Amino acid sequence: MSRMNDSFREATRFVLEGDRFLVVSHVDPDGDAIGSTLAVGHLLHLLGKRAVMVNASPVPAKYGKLPGAEEIVKLQELRDASPFDRVIAVDVADVERMGDCRSLITSDALLLNIDHHRTNNRFGTHHLINPDAAATAEILYDWIESMEIQWTKELATCVYTGLLTDTGGFRYSNTTPSVMKRAARLLEFGVDAPWIAEQVLETLTIGQLNLLRRGLSTLRLSEDGRIAWMWLTLQDFSESGAGEGDLDGIVNYARNVIGVEVGILFRQLKSGAVKVSLRSRRRVDVSEVAGFFGGGGHARAAGCTVAGTRDEVERRVLLRVSEALERMDP
């Protein structure tokens, strides 16, 4: 704890001694990446600093109304900007994950690395890294509290967004008492919880709904009801007007069927191979199944790409999942 306090003091000194900062997060940003980018932007402005927020990917529409989101610039907009020698990276486990934003940074830049990924490789010159935090936003909360600056509604909103999204709407196992206490405090600063939930968790695109409908029409259950799976073909994508981002969460519908332990989404790729997304409820470690096919992930969420015909891939994957289920049984 006191070591974290020392880190907070050093990070604060790093910010106070600079004037112009680049704030950057990872490609394909999620709610914690965008929320944390914006929170640091607001924080720097409150401290009278200049902040340029950038992301190598476009800001997903669902985060577009968060306060300050319109100020996150695209990489090409900074083509003529002078390079940055002070950088704050949020939610970035590895410098590669910044994508081409690295080109904006001088080789001798000072870089504050704020992150909660266990795999963070401590790139940069200054660090606020805590793998026990539920979200990068949780680290930011504690850092901001240590500064004794006045919370604004905008700052609180962006930090809350990171907590909300990285805990899956306060549903994942990282929903700790400490997360909930911090969320309670943020609400006291005027955060509009239902507005954020609606924006970032409940907004659906037509592409998503089209994919969901097509996926559901293929839903199958194993005989014992413990495995559920769906297929999406190349045609489903082209006819749905859907993009990659629209796949978000569709596999969960298979996993969430009552009685199901493992949900699977099979998805045809242009290469002819099949992308397999696996979700497990409690008992099966699907990263083992994915690993067998050369993929990876976590115990509850994993994926792999398998070559073969539709029937072959389905049969091989279902067999491995059945075996994993049997191993779980007493």
Next chain:
Amino acid sequence: MSRMNDSFREATRFVLEGDRFLVVSHVDPDGDAIGSTLAVGHLLHLLGKRAVMVNASPVPAKYGKLPGAEEIVKLQELRDASPFDRVIAVDVADVERMGDCRSLITSDALLLNIDHHRTNNRFGTHHLINPDAAATAEILYDWIESMEIQWTKELATCVYTGLLTDTGGFRYSNTTPSVMKRAARLLEFGVDAPWIAEQVLETLTIGQLNLLRRGLSTLRLSEDGRIAWMWLTLQDFSESGAGEGDLDGIVNYARNVIGVEVGILFRQLKSGAVKVSLRSRRRVDVSEVAGFFGGGGHARAAGCTVAGTRDEVERRVLLRVSEALERMDP
């Protein structure tokens, strides 16, 4: 506050002076009704009392694994039981809402009425009523805290379930700092937040998925993209193997489409009329639209039943919704 403390003391005395209690909630119970019933059951056991928990409706499957849920008995199981002269009613705004459970209660029974509905008509002899509470479970939390008994994981789990479900998973406008602080404390008593969320918020029936798929296949958007609607026919129900409970939340998919202000689910009834469910995002008061057709509800969620052919009903309802949207515009 001190008045509430007096009420807590009286309620505690009521419990300590009795020996055998009936615990009852409303028909068609939701998560707060079941969670609060179970919480009072656990509380009474901790105090060495006998508790019989009953509901006029079956316990929905998604609450069936909550600790103690298997002890909530059906009305007919109590046919030969002697009537109860000490009763605790939770989340019941009006004695009628208990359904036939009233038949189990003596005419001179002492009844403790614990509820957060603004419309509660103060039936019973003792009261813990707070319309500012997000859930009946929030009142129970404060009452239990006032008693200085030791929280068990089971008790905390049931109270947490009420908070979680009545705030729509910490997403509705009743998600106050006080709710989040209490949720944080409950987690400290060992509540398994992801398990509860999975059980009560994320479990889907095959009937639900079938209805959702059929509903999505009819999804239409108004020209300006601000109204989305879906249809479900009698055939959809019969072919889906779906029941009333499976309709839960389907209309939200229309409301949640990006850009949509009002989502509508039209549903054929056996009578030939059409049941219309309306959900609004922020701006339109759909209870006015429902009211025009003789229905009712809240600003964000309302419903009505409209006679007429499919085309007629659709046209009339969409017209009223469009007018309501226009009135909202500056």
